[in-house]
Amino acid sequence: MPTAPSAPTAPAGGFDFTSPFDRSGTGSSKWARADAPGVIPMGLADMDLPGPPAVAEALRRRAGHRAYGYTVCDPAGRALVADWYRARHGAEVDPDWVLLLPCGPRTALRLLLETVRPQAPALLMTPEWAGFAQICRAAGVPYRELPLRLGPTGYRMPLGPLPRPASAVLLSSPHNPSGRVWPTGTVSGLAGWAAESDALLVSDEVHGDLTYPGLRHAVAVTTADPAHRRHVVTLNSVGKTFNCSGIPSSWALVPDPELRARLTGTMAGYGLWEGGLLEQTVQRAALREGGPWLDALLAHLAAARTRLTDRLGAAVRSAPQASYLLWLDAAALGLPPEDARRALLERCGLEASDGAEFGPGGRGSLRLNYALPGSVLDTVLARLERLDLP
Numbered sequence: 001m002p003t004a005p006s007a008p009t010a011p012a013g014g015f016d017f018t019s020p021f022d023r024s025g026t027g028s029s030k031w032a033r034a035d036a037p038g039v040i041p042m043g044l045a046d047m048d049l050p051g052p053p054a055v056a057e058a059l060r061r062r063a064g065h066r067a068y069g070y071t072v073c074d075p076a077g078r079a080l081v082a083d084w085y086r087a088r089h090g091a092e093v094d095p096d097w098v099l100l101l102p103c104g105p106r107t108a109l110r111l112l113l114e115t116v117r118p119q120a121p122a123l124l125m126t127p128e129w130a131g132f133a134q135i136c137r138a139a140g141v142p143y144r145e146l147p148l149r150l151g152p153t154g155y156r157m158p159l160g161p162l163p164r165p166a167s168a169v170l171l172s173s174p175h176n177p178s179g180r181v182w183p184t185g186t187v188s189g190l191a192g193w194a195a196e197s198d199a200l201l202v203s204d205e206v207h208g209d210l211t212y213p214g215l216r217h218a219v220a221v222t223t224a225d226p227a228h229r230r231h232v233v234t235l236n237s238v239g240k241t242f243n244c245s246g247i248p249s250s251w252a253l254v255p256d257p258e259l260r261a262r263l264t265g266t267m268a269g270y271g272l273w274e275g276g277l278l279e280q281t282v283q284r285a286a287l288r289e290g291g292p293w294l295d296a297l298l299a300h301l302a303a304a305r306t307r308l309t310d311r312l313g314a315a316v317r318s319a320p321q322a323s324y325l326l327w328l329d330a331a332a333l334g335l336p337p338e339d340a341r342r343a344l345l346e347r348c349g350l351e352a353s354d355g356a357e358f359g360p361g362g363r364g365s366l367r368l369n370y371a372l373p374g375s376v377l378d379t380v381l382a383r384l385e386r387l388d389l390p
């Protein structure tokens with residue numbers, strides 16, 4: 001049954017998430033994947049929605065001053081991150097834990113692995129964001145993939161104790177690809193395991209600030225028992241949350257002072273230092289002034305999620321609780337599991353991520369990014385009617 005088109009409502013909180021947002025001429029890598037006219041790219045994880053006006057204004061203002069030399073880190077940026085966690089997550093982050101990084105979260109993880117130099121395998125629970133395995137391979141870190149279990153409320157951790165020896169668990173939290181918000185007990189349990197195993201829980205929380213209203217994202221460093229904190233690192237960035245991933249920036253919350261110092265040393269070896277010019281400009285504006293935009297965005301994304309999950313029903317493997325990624329069972333969409341990405345492209349003109357990219361647990365799945373204007377989402381839903389949906 002087709003769903004009703006999105007109502008032409010007033011822009012949410014003064015932000016327009018309904019009208020098409022033209023990204024042509026901006027060099028978008030997501031749109032570069034739409035290699036035929038009319039294709040809607042829904043593979044890569046950034047949003048076809050205009051970012052916060054506060055970020056645009058801050059960049060404009062900063063660019064207006066032609067001093068583009070080396071910058072120092074403004075320590076107030078650390079307090080700003082701590083304030084953000086208190087206000088948005090009710091979490092008490094010590095500003096001393098914060099490292100403000102002039103690189104994206106992917107690079108931050110690579111730097112962390114180079115610092116720790118794990119000998120035993122890192123554990124990945126698949127399906128899992130492909131970046132973890134890719135970075136482990138590039139850094140020469142052995143890894144072992146364990147299957148997540150799919151239950152009625154979404155993915156769950158593997159049964160039984162995690163294998164030893166192991167050096168780390170690398171976890172996307174909330175989960176990419178399914179948008180599952182990991183329960184507090186799961187996160188604190190993994191931190192406990194890390195402490196007992198003299199390992200590290202690396203919790204990549206770039207989707208955490210996109211947790212839908214009414215749900216609670218477990219910030220790993222503050223969810224962990226204080227006695228286990230030294231074994232936990234949280235990574236995050238304004239890139240995903242505020243749709244500015246083209247400007248490299250992230251932060252790491254590292255409660256262990258010794259690890260923090262070593263990580264800073266690794267960065268220095270690559271000519272990276274805390275407090276890059278663009279990174280600070282964007283972070284400051286987003287965290288200080290981006291809250292109302294983010295609230296409006298979350299209302300938009302949660303409504304889009306509901307429209308899609310209502311229509312796609314049992315083909316949705318796990319209803320997203322955060323972010324904008326829909327994890328689908330290709331066979332339930334009537335698509336050939338081994339060739340589903342191509343089939344969806346040909347039949348519906350929708351470009352998706354192939355589930356096989358997410359490790360062994362991802363075969364036979366597709367990931368669709370629904371961070372789209374309401375009007376484009378109408379088109380997507382209409383095109384999905386070309387499939388044999390119940």
Ligand SMILES: Cc1ncc(COP(=O)(O)O)c(C=O)c1O
Nearest residue numbers: 045104105106129172176204245
């Ligand atoms: C869990 C996770 N970490 C990191 C990233 C991206 O990091 P970067 O912007 O450094 O490529 C993504 C992007 O999809 C992600 O899902």
